[in-house]
Amino acid sequence: xxxxxxxxxxxxxxxxxxxxxxxxxxxxxxxxxxxxxxxxxxxxxxxxxxxxxxxxxxxxxxxxxxxxxxxxxxxxxxxxxxxxxxxxxxxxxxxxxxxxxxxxxxxxxxxxxxxxxxxxxxxxxxxxxxxxxxxxxxxxxxxxxxxxxxxxxxxxxxxxxxxxxxxxxxxxxxxxxxxxxxxxxxxxxxxxxxxxxxxxxxxxxxxxxxxxxxxxxxxxxxxxxxxxxxxxxxxxxxxxxxxxxxxxxxxxxxxxxxxxxxxxxxxxxxxxxxxxxxxxxxxxxxxxxxxxxxxxxxxxxxxxxxxxxxxxxxxxxxxxxxxxxxxxxxxxxxxxxxxxxxxxxxxxxxxxx
Numbered sequence: 001x002x003x004x005x006x007x008x009x010x011x012x013x014x015x016x017x018x019x020x021x022x023x024x025x026x027x028x029x030x031x032x033x034x035x036x037x038x039x040x041x042x043x044x045x046x047x048x049x050x051x052x053x054x055x056x057x058x059x060x061x062x063x064x065x066x067x068x069x070x071x072x073x074x075x076x077x078x079x080x081x082x083x084x085x086x087x088x089x090x091x092x093x094x095x096x097x098x099x100x101x102x103x104x105x106x107x108x109x110x111x112x113x114x115x116x117x118x119x120x121x122x123x124x125x126x127x128x129x130x131x132x133x134x135x136x137x138x139x140x141x142x143x144x145x146x147x148x149x150x151x152x153x154x155x156x157x158x159x160x161x162x163x164x165x166x167x168x169x170x171x172x173x174x175x176x177x178x179x180x181x182x183x184x185x186x187x188x189x190x191x192x193x194x195x196x197x198x199x200x201x202x203x204x205x206x207x208x209x210x211x212x213x214x215x216x217x218x219x220x221x222x223x224x225x226x227x228x229x230x231x232x233x234x235x236x237x238x239x240x241x242x243x244x245x246x247x248x249x250x251x252x253x254x255x256x257x258x259x260x261x262x263x264x265x266x267x268x269x270x271x272x273x274x275x276x277x278x279x280x281x282x283x284x285x286x287x288x289x290x291x292x293x294x295x296x297x298x299x300x301x302x303x304x305x306x307x308x309x310x311x312x313x314x315x316x317x318x319x320x321x322x323x324x325x326x327x328x329x330x331x332x333x334x335x336x337x338x339x340x341x342x343x344x345x346x347x348x349x350x351x352x353x
Contacts, residue, residue: 014048014049014052014053015045015046015049018045018048018049019042019045041075043074044071044072044073044074044075045071045075046071047067047070047071047074048067048068048071048072048075049071050067050071051064051065051067051068051069051070051071052064052068054067145184145185145186146184146185146186146187146193147182147183147184148181148182148183148184148185148193148195148208149179149181149182149183150179150180150181150197150204150206151178151179151180152178152179152180152204152233152235152236153180153199153204154199154201154202155180155199155202155203155204155236156202156203156236156237157202157203157204157236157237157238157239158180158203158204158205158206158233158236158237158238158239159203159204159205159206159238159239159241160180160181160206160207160232160238160239160240160241161206161207161208161209161241161242161243162183162207162208162209162228162230162240162241162242162243163207163208163209163210163242163243163244164210164226164228164243164244164245164247165210165244165245165246166226166244166245166246166247167187167226167227167228167244167247168226168227168228168247168248168249168250169227169228169229169230169242169244169247169248169249169250169251170227170228170229170230170249170250170251170252171230171231171232171240171242171249171250171251171252171253171256172230172231172232172252173231173232173234173252173253173254173255173256174231174232174233174234175231176231179231179233180204180206180232180233180236181206181230181231181232181233182230182231183208183228183229183230183231184227184228184229184230185208185226185227185228186226186227186228187210187226192210192211193208193209193210193211194208194209194210194211195207195208196208204236208228226247232253232256232258233256234255234256234257235257236257237257237259238256238257238258238259238260239258239259239260239261240253240258240260240261240262241261241262242262242263242264243264244264244265244266244268244270245266245267246266246267246268247265247267247268248268248269248270249263249265249268249269249270249271249272250270250271251263251270251271251272251273252273253272253273253274253275254273254274254275254276254296255275256275257275257277258274258275258277258280259277259279259280259281260280260281260282261274261280261281261282261283261284262282262283262284262285263282263283263284263285263286264285264286265285265286265287265289265291266286266287266288267287267288267289268286268288268289269289269290269291269292270284270286270289270290270291270292271291271292271294272284272291272292272293272294273294273296274293274294274295274296274299274301274337274339275296276296276297276298276299277299277337278335278336278337279335279336279337280299280301280337280338280339281337281338281339282337282338282339282340283339283340283341283342284339284340284341284342285342286342286343286344286346287344287345288344288345288346289345289346290346290347290348290349291341291343291346291347291348291349292348292349292350292351293339293341293348293349293350293351294351294352294353295318295327295337295350295351295352295353296352296353297352297353299327299337300327300328300329300330300333300335300336300337301326301327301330301336301337301338301339302324302325302326302327302330302336302337302338302339303324303325303326303339303340303341303350304323304324304338304339304340304341305323305324305325305341305342305343305348306323306340306341306342306343307323307341307342307343307348308342308343308344308345309344309345309346310343310344310345310346310347310348311346311347311348312347312348312349312350313347313348313349313350314349314350314351315350315351315352317352318350318352325350327352
């Protein structure tokens with residue numbers, strides 16, 4: 001397209017306007033709103049801004065309409081204005097996005113008739129996505145809490161995997177010795193929780209996750225965040241794997257015999273109280289947010305850091321050499337814990353108590 005017919009970049013002012021309107025909308029509204037949940041709403045804002053900017057620049061009009069419609073749908077669902085899954089349509093409609101790109105390359109040139117034709121093609125793509133692919137309804141009408149329970153039985157060791165896509169996870173030690181895992185899950189409407197439990201001799205395998213690995217709603221912003229509250233066995237050697245996309249976790253493993261720990265968190269806050277287990281191996285990987293690691297006094301440990309753009313704060317009795325943090329008696333200890341902590345953006349706090 002000729003430069004004379006192309007508009008200027010309006011993505012920044014449009015984003016600022018949308019953020020301001022969003023702040024006015026949320027002001028005074030009831031609900032369990034947190035910083036991370038508010039940040040999630042910026043994703044559909046950026047999508048909508050990108051679509052408006054494409055239209056303002058008078059190029060790729062079919063894509064501009066399709067992208068803007070996707071942003072509006074995602075923002076409407078995030079604000080609780082619709083009860084269907086916008087992600088269900090967006091995720092299925094990517095082949096039509098390829099069609100939109102092809103139409104843009106053919107039609108989006110200098111003349112306004114061609115721009116109008118490209119815009120109508122974009123509208124047709126949006127309508128086709130809704131009519132042909134359908135709007136994905138939630139699997140259930142409302143969220144209902146589930147209680148999951150697995151007995152220890154003859155198990156001496158166990159591998160437990162928990163995969164909340166979105167929400168908060170809290171883990172503590174079980175008060176009932178016969179319980180390998182007690183878990184209360186309060187999912188978002190539309191989310192389906194799947195559990196599996198296998199026993200092979202004296203070894204047990206437990207996994208609890210969402211049916212497709214992601215939250216169907218975008219993304220549980222109205223009302224309370226989905227909650228996972230669990231209690232772990234105290235007399236079984238455990239390997240624990242936690243994988244959270246967006247949310248928070250508070251893992252109090254002080255009285256749990258976890259020998260292998262892996263925690264993954266995309267966006268949010270995580271606090272991990274490690275158990276005083278000799279030769280513990282742990283890996284904590286967080287993208288954006290804050291990670292707090294609490295080392296027990298009875299443990300000698302080395303923490304290897306990869307902090308990217310994150311800041312690090314450690315207790316005075318801990319020592320740091322380049323990207324490694326040591327407890328006072330680490331070099332003389334016969335049994336040591338080895339911990340790897342990766343934090344992309346945010347902050348890391350390491351304490352000992």
